[in-house]
Amino acid sequence: MVLGTAVSDKKIGYLSHSDCGRHDTGWGHPEHVGRLRAIPRALRYDAELFHLLDHREARHASVDEIALAHDARYVDMVRELAEQGGARLDADTVVSEGSWAAASAGAGATLDALDLSFGDGPRRSFCAVRPPGHHALYDAGMGFCLFGNVAIGAHYARARHGVERVLIADWDVHHGNGTQALVQDTADIRFVSMHQWPWYPGTGASSDRGTHRNVWNVPMEAGLAREVYVGAFLSAVDDATVGFTPDLIIVSAGFDSLAGDPLGGFTLEMDDVETLTREMVSRAEQWCGGRLVSSLEGGYAPDRLGEACVVHMRGLISG
Numbered sequence: 518m519v520l521g522t523a524v525s526d527k528k529i530g531y532l533s534h535s536d537c538g539r540h541d542t543g544w545g546h547p548e549h550v551g552r553l554r555a556i557p558r559a560l561r562y563d564a565e566l567f568h569l570l571d572h573r574e575a576r577h578a579s580v581d582e583i584a585l586a587h588d589a590r591y592v593d594m595v596r597e598l599a600e601q602g603g604a605r606l607d608a609d610t611v612v613s614e615g616s617w618a619a620a621s622a623g624a625g626a627t628l629d630a631l632d633l634s635f636g637d638g639p640r641r642s643f644c645a646v647r648p649p650g651h652h653a654l655y656d657a658g659m660g661f662c663l664f665g666n667v668a669i670g671a672h673y674a675r676a677r678h679g680v681e682r683v684l685i686a687d688w689d690v691h692h693g694n695g696t697q698a699l700v701q702d703t704a705d706i707r708f709v710s711m712h713q714w715p716w717y718p719g720t721g722a723s724s725d726r727g728t729h730r731n732v733w734n735v736p737m738e739a740g741l742a743r744e745v746y747v748g749a750f751l752s753a754v755d756d757a758t759v760g761f762t763p764d765l766i767i768v769s770a771g772f773d774s775l776a777g778d779p780l781g782g783f784t785l786e787m788d789d790v791e792t793l794t795r796e797m798v799s800r801a802e803q804w805c806g807g808r809l810v811s812s813l814e815g816g817y818a819p820d821r822l823g824e825a826c827v828v829h830m831r832g833l834i835s836g
């Protein structure tokens with residue numbers, strides 16, 4: 518176990534950026550700014566946790582950093598579209614005037630969290646960001662996502678911090694098709710995604726093992742018992758790490774896998790968020806000095822999302 522400073526050891530990073538509110542999809546869109554506002558609102562009810570958070574305003578990732586995972590021409594295109602006032606990339610995915618600032622801060626939060634984890638800051642952080650990232654492809658946005666925050670983070674950790682093996686674990690209710698596309702060509706990045714099936718975006722069959730058999734897709738029916746999802750996810754994580762000890766865990770924390778989410782049919786409750794988080798933290802302690810960076814993906818019932826983020830951050834403190 519790697520020990521940081523006494524203060525950092527007790528704290529976890531909580532990274533956000535006010536610019537993430539500038540990604541303007543409109544209130545009729547499920548991925549609206551009210552999602553993020555629900556998180557500090559929920560935190561107000563947990564003063565003890567609030568004092569254990571090292572709350573930082575994230576930096577903006579540069580074009581070059583985002584291009585660690587994306588086509589630089591696409592990155593420039595998003596920036597230019599935002600400068601020109603915005604455009605719609607597909608039926609669900611919007612670039613508004615503030616979207617470059619938001620999406621580059623969303624990616625920058627993950628990079629800052631990694632710098633903290635491998636520097637003298639908290640080894641674990643949660644990035645409360647939007648737009649989400651796990652559907653974004655090499656040269657295209659989709660499914661509310663512009664840039665693949667966790668995939669960029671995985672490549673950045675390898676390029677910047679000398680990390681070899683990265684495990685990305687995605688419990689969002691949707692398949693992390695973008696993350697898979699952006700990491701599967703790197704054999705030392707392994708990706709586990711549990712998702713509702715059949716469901717948006719239609720990818721993520723269990724037979725789809727990625728370029729180097731470094732992808733573990735876990736498609737699951739809607740409406741199963743909670744423990745079935747938790748068990749399936751953790752057993753996929755354990756399958757993915759046979760003979761592969763990660764130097765870093767990155768979590769795609771999608772809370773649309775909670776019961777009652779308008780965009781999903783899974784049945785998870787807050788206790789399951791706690792279990793999943795603690796189980797991942799305990800593996801991080803075992804494997805990689807506790808290093809775990811988590812980035813918000815989906816979750817479209819704002820009050821549930823806020824509560825889940827608090828439970829998740831409490832779980833990150835465990836270990």
Ligand SMILES: [Zn+2]
Pocket residue numbers: 689690691771773814815816
């Ligand atoms: Zn989702």
